[in-house]
């Protein structure tokens with residue numbers, strides 16, 4: 001494993017978990033004390049056996065008190081450890097999820113053409129595995145290393161050469177683990193890639209099931225799926241084989257260390273040659289071997305855990321990349337509030353380009369007076385959706401400003417506005433607006449304050465949805481059970497439920513039949529606030545007071 005990059009990937013997420021440091025330290029302390037208590041029990045038992053066999057003296061009351069105390073301590077610690085680490089795991093999960101969601105919320109909304117949903121779903125899945133690492137594994141690694149250090153120091157006080165054997169054994173175990181981990185990680189990454197390609201392939205096929213069936217693609221999809229599964233399984237088998245080999249090697253080293261410690265202790269106890277100076281009582285020999293065994297087993301445990309971390313490293317990298325996505329808009333330091341009353345919209349010499357693309361807008365200006373209904377036109381790809389996204393502050397322009405304009409003509413840049421005030425004043429009905437899982441009522445109430453059922457029913461009547469749906473009806477995932485026109489009408493009702501002062505509508509009538517288009521246009525025409533509609537459709541545009549062209553040459557904004 002590239003230890004440094006693994007270390008970096010895990011460290012990257014620590015700032016998010018900083019508030020949990022007390023829980024993490026507590027979990028480490030409990031785990032370490034418990035491991036030390038277990039090691040002490042093993043050593044005490046070996047000591048008692050040594051004395052009983054060699055000196056024929058049974059353990060005295062001090063020994064029994066110690067052993068009993070340690071057993072009780074272990075019971076108590078195991079119970080507390082579970083409690084603490086479960087609570088910690090829950091909080092780690094929540095913190096990572098919130099940080100990821102927050103980062104996506106700040107960085108994604110404008111990037112409509114990105115598969116952000118899939119990336120976020122994979123990262124959310126990763127978080128579930130990482131939770132265990134931060135809540136349990138980290139403390140367990142710390143406990144193993146502390147136990148090794150403690151047993152090494154104790155062994156070096158009792159018999160330095162036994163400690164040297166332990167140290168060398170630990171070094172060989174650790175270096176072999178690091179060497180093998182690199183190969184395991186490479187295999188793991190390939191397997192992970194195969195598996196995510198496979199799930200993307202299945203998701204795509206299921207998403208386009210109608211095309212798959214209509215074009216007779218099912219046999220090809222099945223063959224591709226089975227090939228990809230076979231490749232992923234072969235890689236998993238190779239990885240498992242490698243891991244078994246490494247485990248066998250580790251067991252071998254462990255055995256070597258035990259033999260080494262027995263040999264050095266036996267020599268020091270004068271067991272090997274007559275007349276040699278005795279530096280260790282023969283009765284202590286089993287205790288020293290048990291001590292060495294506990295210490296080296298802790299290193300074996302830690303390296304075993306480390307070698308199994310590789311799938312987590314890629315997960316941590318993905319989550320880190322998600323959490324550290326640069327925000328597309330930044331929150332103002334001193335957010336301004338919005339004055340009451342009608343609001344207009346002003347684009348003041350706005351320029352904008354998508355990452356690495358030619359500029360979409362260059363010094364583009366337009367102004368909508370409060371209450372004005374304006375159409376936004378331009379050839380396909382000219383930037384209509386971009387203008388709408390800038391007005392909703394899903395992106396920030398690279399130059400110029402987008403402002404909400406009060407009745408006296410004062411412009412308040414959307415970038416300086418309090419987030420809540422902006423979202424309360426401006427509503428967006430997007431080209432591919434999504435409905436959420438849940439009832440119609442849940443959807444209408446999303447993002448707005450309390451509204452009476454009477455008001456919501458009134459909205460359904462306005463978009464003529466009351467004939468085919470009610471407030472308590474469930475929409476299913478993304479409103480899949482509805483037609484495009486029905487979805488558009490509910491999305492419009494949802495935007496109106498927020499009682500916005502500015503309504504932004506992006507191509508919502510583009511794929512509607514003439515009757516639904518007329519209906520949607522009627523509802524928008526009755527809206528009393530300011531409206532900006534991006535559209536190609538003559539029928540939609542004919543209802544509007546004025547039309548502005550997004551591809552028009554740069555002009556100065558009215559001040």
Ligand SMILES: Nc1ncnc2c1ncn2[C@@H]1O[C@H](COP(=O)(O)OP(=O)(O)OP(=O)(O)O)[C@@H](O)[C@H]1O
Nearest residue numbers: 110111112113354360379380381382383384385386
């Ligand atoms: N997320 C994105 N990343 C990169 N480029 C983008 C992104 N969104 C839009 N673009 C590009 O920016 C340009 C303007 O796109 P936009 O969607 O604003 O145009 P539009 O006028 O609304 O087009 P249409 O009428 O076809 O919907 C296009 O060239 C498009 O390819």
